[in-house]
Amino acid sequence: MTKSALQIARAAYQPKLPKALRGAVKVSEGEATQSVADQEEIKKLFPNTYGMPLLKFVESNEGQSFPAINVGVILSGGQAPGGHNVISGLFDGIKTLNADSKLYGFILGPGGLVNHDYMELTGDIIDEYRNTGGFDIIGSGRTKLEETEQFEKGLEILKKLGISALVIIGGDDSNTNACVLAEYYAAKKYGVQVIGCPKTIDGDLKNEMIETSFGFDTACKVYSEVIGNIQRDCNSARKYWHFIKLMGRSASHIALECALQVQPNVCIVSEEVEAKDMSLDDVVTYIAQIVANRAEKGNNFGTVLIPEGLVEFIPAMKRLIAELNDFLAKNAEEFSHIKKSYQREYIISKLSKENSEIYASLPESVARQLTLDRDPHGNVQVSLIETEKLLSEMVAKKLDQWKAEGKFNGKFAAQHHFFGYEGRCAAPSNYDADYCYSLGYTASVLIANGKTGYMSSVRNTTAPAEEWIAGGVPITMMMNMERRHGEMKPVIQKALVKLDGAPFKKFAADRDTWAINTDYVYPGPIQYFGPTEVCDQPTKTLKLEQA
Numbered sequence: 178m179t180k181s182a183l184q185i186a187r188a189a190y191q192p193k194l195p196k197a198l199r200g201a202v203k204v205s206e207g208e209a210t211q212s213v214a215d216q217e218e219i220k221k222l223f224p225n226t227y228g229m230p231l232l233k234f235v236e237s238n239e240g241q242s243f244p245a246i247n248v249g250v251i252l253s254g255g256q257a258p259g260g261h262n263v264i265s266g267l268f269d270g271i272k273t274l275n276a277d278s279k280l281y282g283f284i285l286g287p288g289g290l291v292n293h294d295y296m297e298l299t300g301d302i303i304d305e306y307r308n309t310g311g312f313d314i315i316g317s318g319r320t321k322l323e324e325t326e327q328f329e330k331g332l333e334i335l336k337k338l339g340i341s342a343l344v345i346i347g348g349d350d351s352n353t354n355a356c357v358l359a360e361y362y363a364a365k366k367y368g369v370q371v372i373g374c375p376k377t378i379d380g381d382l383k384n385e386m387i388e389t390s391f392g393f394d395t396a397c398k399v400y401s402e403v404i405g406n407i408q409r410d411c412n413s414a415r416k417y418w419h420f421i422k423l424m425g426r427s428a429s430h431i432a433l434e435c436a437l438q439v440q441p442n443v444c445i446v447s448e449e450v451e452a453k454d455m456s457l458d459d460v461v462t463y464i465a466q467i468v469a470n471r472a473e474k475g476n477n478f479g480t481v482l483i484p485e486g487l488v489e490f491i492p493a494m495k496r497l498i499a500e501l502n503d504f505l506a507k508n509a510e511e512f513s514h515i516k517k518s519y520q521r522e523y524i525i526s527k528l529s530k531e532n533s534e535i536y537a538s539l540p541e542s543v544a545r546q547l548t549l550d551r552d553p554h555g556n557v558q559v560s561l562i563e564t565e566k567l568l569s570e571m572v573a574k575k576l577d578q579w580k581a582e583g584k585f586n587g588k589f590a591a592q593h594h595f596f597g598y599e600g601r602c603a604a605p606s607n608y609d610a611d612y613c614y615s616l617g618y619t620a621s622v623l624i625a626n627g628k629t630g631y632m633s634s635v636r637n638t639t640a641p642a643e644e645w646i647a648g649g650v651p652i653t654m655m656m657n658m659e660r661r662h663g664e665m666k667p668v669i670q671k672a673l674v675k676l677d678g679a680p681f682k683k684f685a686a687d688r689d690t691w692a693i694n695t696d697y698v699y700p701g702p703i704q705y706f707g708p709t710e711v712c713d714q715p716t717k718t719l720k721l722e723q724a
């Protein structure tokens with residue numbers, strides 16, 4: 178396989194570990210925990226894994242000997258930079274505990290466990306993937322692990338391979354499933370531990386004990402580099418408005434972080450749109466007004482950042498999507514037999530008056546997207562909705578109207594971009610390389626200590642790695658009850674952008690200046706070698722949150 182010069186040099190990078198993980202480790206138990214909400218219901222559903230204590234690893238002078246163990250690993254959901262380092266940290270961790278331990282990877286996500294599709298991950302294979310982006314070592318998938326038959330089918334292969342612990346690397350939904358599986362295996366006394374690791378570029382799997390999900394750092398840096406380049410182009414040609422949609426299925430963390438890094442003219446934050454009960458027209462008017470204000474100063478150019486999940490946060494659209502989700506969950510069979518050309522009318526005839534009016538007013542492509550193509554978790558695949566085009570078309574219409582009324586005298590020409598897949602498999606930044614390796618290594622220590630239903634946690638990551646704190650958080654602690662597929666289910670609470678949080682407040686304090694001025698910042702590409710202030714910076718979001 179031909180490798181790039183960077184790949185070869187990067188293979189030699191030794192990720193940093195928290196001090197406590199560099200030698201023998203002692204587990205320090207904290208207070209018993211509670212779920213974030215709906216305590217009674219969650220406790221009832223997870224009698225074996227509810228209320229467990231927080232765990233912190235501390236250095237120990239007593240070396241311990243551990244028996245060899247066989248561990249399985251699954252990459253679940255969307256790719257995120259650093260996944261290979263979680264696996265190499267886990268591999269090095271179990272080998273340090275006992276050189277005869279083995280690691281098996283299940284192929285193409287949770288489906289690999291159910292279908293008994295696996296491979297042993299040996300040292301040679303692991304070495305090929307250290308510090309590389311992507312999930313291609315074993316592949317990833319979005320199969321939802323939630324049925325008893327799947328758990329039992331999985332157990333067959335775990336028993337056959339002598340696997341006593343499974344590590345599931347995934348986002349909030351996958352870690353919810355990891356917890357359900359941990360509870361099931363514990364209740365049945367099958368002797369299989371299940372540990373989760375917080376992955377997602379979206380940055381929405383975080384809480385008091387999980388500072389950030391891995392991949393967010395690298396992905397935002399890649400997008401910010403490219404947005405910075407577009408801003409240079411924009412400020413050189415001075416003739417286009419660039420509408421840039423950024424991934425993030427639900428939360429706007431990516432758009433907000435990129436805004437803090439590049440200082441665009443406009444950034445929409447979905448959570449604010451929802452809190453202010455804004456309509457689609459309100460969002461369009463807000464952008465159009467900034468275009469008009471800049472035009473008055475002769476600046477017929479600019480940048481607009483749009484979070485991918487926006488449509489689901491516009492309250493009227495959210496109500497429509499909720500009714501559609503419930504309706505389609507209950508009538509999937511009937512809907513699948515409706516002719517494509519009649520589907521729109523069919524939906525209009527089935528929805529409540531308010532929702533059918535909104536649905537009927539949507540452009541054909543957006544309306545179709547809302548009824549088709551749900552992911553296995555029942556979510557609308559917002560990355561397929563071309564919000565950047567929807568908004569720029571509506572802004573253009575509004576400006577035409579203002580022109581006719583004499584309120585706008587500038588020019589408006591738009592370019593469209595969508596950044597998501599460009600960043601999900603980038604070579605991990607130093608931050609993600611170190612963080613991921615530490616998360617994987619932490620998982621091995623949780624396994625060695627017989628834990629199940631825990632998520633690997635590495636905290637204090639804005640300090641040097643020396644001072645990072647590793648441990649485990651019971652997954653049930655992050656749960657609440659939410660409506661999914663028309664039913665109430667226990668799920669990990671998604672971390673949306675907090676409007677009273679430091680990152681949003683900083684953005685809100687500066688955005689009016691960025692709107693009218695041209696204060697662009699050009700972050701440039703991720704640097705892996707060089708001064709620490711260039712190579713080892715965490716995200717602005719994390720720094721502001723931890724300040």
Ligand code: FBP
Nearest residue numbers: 254255348376377378424425426560
């Ligand atoms: P995860 O939540 O699984 O990490 O995936 C995040 C994400 O990248 C979203 O930002 C995006 O909406 C979605 O995946 C796209 O999914 P797919 O790769 O299946 O098209």
